Amino acid sequence: MNDMNELKKSVNGVGQYVWIGLKKTGVDKWQWSSGEPALYLNWKPGQPEGRDYCAMMRNGLWEDLPCSDNRNFICNNRNTGLVFVNQMMNWRDAQSYCRQNHIDLVGVRNQDENQQIQKIINDNHRSDAWIGLFRVRDPWQWSDQSNSSFRYWRSGEPDNGKGRENCTISNQIARGQWADFSCMNQYPFVCHEDKLILITETLTWPEALRHCRQNYTDLVSVHSEEMQRRVMNVVKRASTEAVWLGLQPYCSMNMWFWVSGEILCYQNWAPGNGTTLENCSLEERKGAVQSGGDQRWISLPETHKLNFICKNDE
Known part of the structure; x- marks a missing residue:
């Protein structure tokens, strides 16, 4: 909704309708409750059968089931990691429970995480549990291929009038709400x-800083929860377990600050990171964000070679 509010401000006065980047593709796909695409898959042979839309794990392998089935489930928690919930719920209720009490239904990025989840199921003397994988029935997709389930349709939309309305406008008279229109219509449009x-x-922190300053503006600084959310969307595509930020220590003051010169007001450290700077000058450490899990900040030796995020203010 923050993006919608920005959109409404940017198009104020340009006309009733503006194109946005949502288009009907008709392609079903499996994705995680967090919005991440399902890159690692571990289906049981013969699965998914294609009839059902939610996934559970049994003996380390995945099966698709009706989302209305009741199962135990596993949540991700920001502080404690994986949490087995010993309650029987359907998939949607389990998703809501995890989002209200933890972070989300668990996602699985690799074989190690798959084994951890199966161990938790076994340790709780259960045979199976819901995981956060579901089949996306929404045929609409963003033109930049991003995974966002946010929709702002006007009541009664999309209606596929005359059977050929495959593109989306934002209707400024209707508070910016969306409608499907024929892609052949001509309207103003908004670029992103x-x-x-x-x-x-993969570069060391000093190399990453130099690269960003030579080619863009700087290594990214994360001053707010909103910026952290943007960073979290970006690091999902990283190939390393952590990604460099523009975060460095000020040893004599025992504190961290951003390369932009500002001190940390908003903070998002993982437990055990960022609190003390003992032996700071002996081992140069810099700040990074985890690319998996709950994507908290960690401190690492600056000689580690990682992906990194540049910001571009031009």
């Missing part, structure tokens, strides 16, 4: 350019 650029080359 992300100011955060993930560099998938």
